[in-house]
Amino acid sequence: MKYTLFTLSLTVLLSSCIDVEDFFLSGGRIPESGEYTFEYGYTNDMLSDESMFFSEEERTLLTLETVDDLGNTATTYALYLGDVSTIDTDTVIVYCHGNASTIESAFYRATILGNVGGKGNYGILVPEYLGYGLADGQISEENMYLGVAAGLNWLEEQGGTEDRMVYYGVSLGSAPSVELTASPRVMRPEKLMLEAPLASIATLSQDVLGVALDISFFSSLNELDNISKISEVEQPMLLIHGTADDYIDYESNGLPLYNNYQGEEATLVPVEGATHINVPEIMGFEAYEETILSFLRK
Secondary structure: OHHHHHHHHHHHHHHOOOOHHHHHOOOOOOOOOOOOOOOOOOOOOOOOOHHHOOOHHHEEEEEEEEEOOOOOEEEEEEEEEOOHHHOOOOOEEEEEOOOOOOOOOOHHHHHHHHOOOOOOOOEEEEEOOOOOOOOOOOOOHHHHHHHHHHHHHHHHHOOOOHHHEEEEEEHHHHHHHHHHHHOOOOOOOOEEEEEOOOOOHHHHHHHHHOOOOOHHHOOOHHHOOHHHHHHHOOOOEEEEEEOOOOOOOHHHHHHHHHHHOOOOOEEEEEEOOOOOOOHHHHHOHHHHHHHHHHHHOO
8 A cells, every 4th residue: 555655656746747845835826916915804713803903004014135045136025013113122923834825824823923912912023935925036945944034134133132032833834943943044032832843844745645755855855854953942842733633743743843852841732623724713812822921921
């Protein structure tokens, strides 16, 4: 059976000429309008009142210049929720979004974080990865890190500091969060929060394709290896993962990551019955808020 799955997976990757980076790093795109639009349009149990929404005056779309993995000048973007003028005193959560997402589609989740402890209690920075959304460049692991680093450069220029900066990486966003915590290129965060994180690209191939492939045979993506890098993280870590996640399995990803962490303090929150996309909703806003606040206030 495993041989059949391996053959099928290999056939899909090779005969259809799929680029492995594109297969695992698909990249969310924006509407044909060619613009980022940040709209709510509804309330739900997590955003139960329009007073939780960030108005146009309370959010800022940033245009940033950086250099991509080929050495070319590249334009990228980031979304900031909160008062830019108080960044020099605020604690800022850097939200790293998932694979099939952009800063536009991450707006909802960023808004939830922006209401933890009251709206605007924490500033929220959502950097775009190069090659995603409207950002220049090709999709690659390195360009993902460079996109986040561009956002951090801006944050530092506004007065952001290491002791008031925290990562929150969701799904694929766990990769830049872990990488840039273990090996910072701009600022080293005070704390690290992960939701539905992957252990490695090899583990993800096992979960998605049904068989573990040596991805290094096709690409450089084996460097996307959270399970090894997490052992280099010294900062306190919060790891939240749905036990019913059928995309990035909790038992083969989140739990091993937690067990391989060797830093100051780790908090593990398995969310019973939650899938890959509804962890906050299954927890409910109050429980989700309390989990985040209790970790950040330690």
